[in-house]
Amino acid sequence: MNKKSDPAGLGLRLIAAQRLRAVLGGEHFAPLNAGELADGRDRALANRLITTALRRHGQIDLMIDELLDKGMPAKSGTFEAVLRLSLAQLVFLPDLGAHSALFLAVEAIKRDSKARHLAGLMNAMLRRAQSNSARYGLLEDELLVPQNFQDKWTAAHGTEAVAAFPEALLEGAPLDLTLKSNDADLISALGAERVLADTVRIESRDRPVDALPGYDDGQWWVQDAASALPARLLAAKPGGRVLDLCAAPGGKTAQLLKAGYDVTALDSDGGRLERLKANMTRLGYAPAVVEADATQYAPEALFDGILLDAPCSATGTFRRHPEVLWHRSASDIAGRVKLQQAIFAKARKWLESGGSLIYCVCSLEPEEGEEIAAWAQKTFAELELKPIAATELPGLEAAITPEGYVRTLPSMAPAGVSGGMDGFFIARFQRKN
Incomplete structure (x- = not known):
């Protein structure tokens, strides 16, 4: 070579x-x-x-x-x-x-x-x-999505939505950024369009990410529009102590810090935590960082809010990671469900009375999303579901389910925006007083 x-x-x-x-x-x-x-x-x-x-x-x-x-x-x-x-x-x-x-x-x-x-x-x-x-x-484009996923997702998300998944796969994912501040000049310099709240989107680019305006001085971070939703929906008290579980590479950590919370970022992967630290340094943020297994962690004090972005199959990211369509098996997903339940069961113990807990996964699998939320409601009497209201997601009301969960799909985007978003599931709980 x-x-x-x-x-x-x-x-x-x-x-x-x-x-x-x-x-x-x-x-x-x-x-x-x-x-x-x-x-x-x-x-x-x-x-x-x-x-x-x-x-x-x-x-x-x-x-x-x-x-x-x-x-x-x-x-x-x-x-x-x-x-x-x-x-x-x-x-x-x-x-x-x-x-x-x-x-x-x-x-x-x-x-x-x-x-x-x-x-x-x-x-x-x-x-x-x-x-x-x-x-x-x-x-046929139907060949692009394995039949087992087509059948399962059609049952869960509907024929029309799943029929659009091959197109979303072929189009790939645009570059979404979360801004530190609402800077119209920066948005113009980036050639971006507003998507939702502080998320902007760059549909096409001819420069690497680290050469874009505002990168060196930490004015934004890369984060899919769907991935940016959970931190915005955490309803912890202002300035409260918040735990970001499975935090690396740090997009949600940055959001929580921007919102004024006192943030602890925890992850079990030391290499990914180094990346989180580098990202925080570039952004000018300084969370407390803990390397630990979430199922073994023992905090010194309770938290006012917990964001659990649980390890999952990541099937909702197939636009940028097509390999998940062919790498994931039923047994693989079942193993992840057990881990999600184990982490959730631990995390809810660390929540203050009245505290807010967000559970989320970048997965299209009902077992990892809706079924975990239903299991939690049945299993933990001290928690109550706090449904997410349409007013909290203007332009993305279609993503809110009758139960008050959020379910985004790769074929979905905020009103007036093209390019789709990752498949995500979000449920919000509160510890009863």
């Missing part, structure tokens, strides 16, 4: 293949950064190839089933990742050219000692795909 004799574009394809291979193996997708691929144009192209392969995963599965008679070869290194990148380019990114898709795929395979014996197979498969590219380009 990076040898002068290497064909143009091969280096970025090798890096893209390694990243996609890791995601296919179960890792969380994160776009390549400048430290991994220095040239901005190469980095943008590599990320475009990876995200297209991930978003089109279901359709590419069908292609591979047709093209590969005996199934994916075992212990074949980067073969599958290179194949998926190349199919994504051939069928869905025609502007990049068919020739480079075929040529660079074979060259990439030749560089992998565990896959080079499959170079001939790669070439034959891609040539067959090229001859069928027009038909493959017309594959």
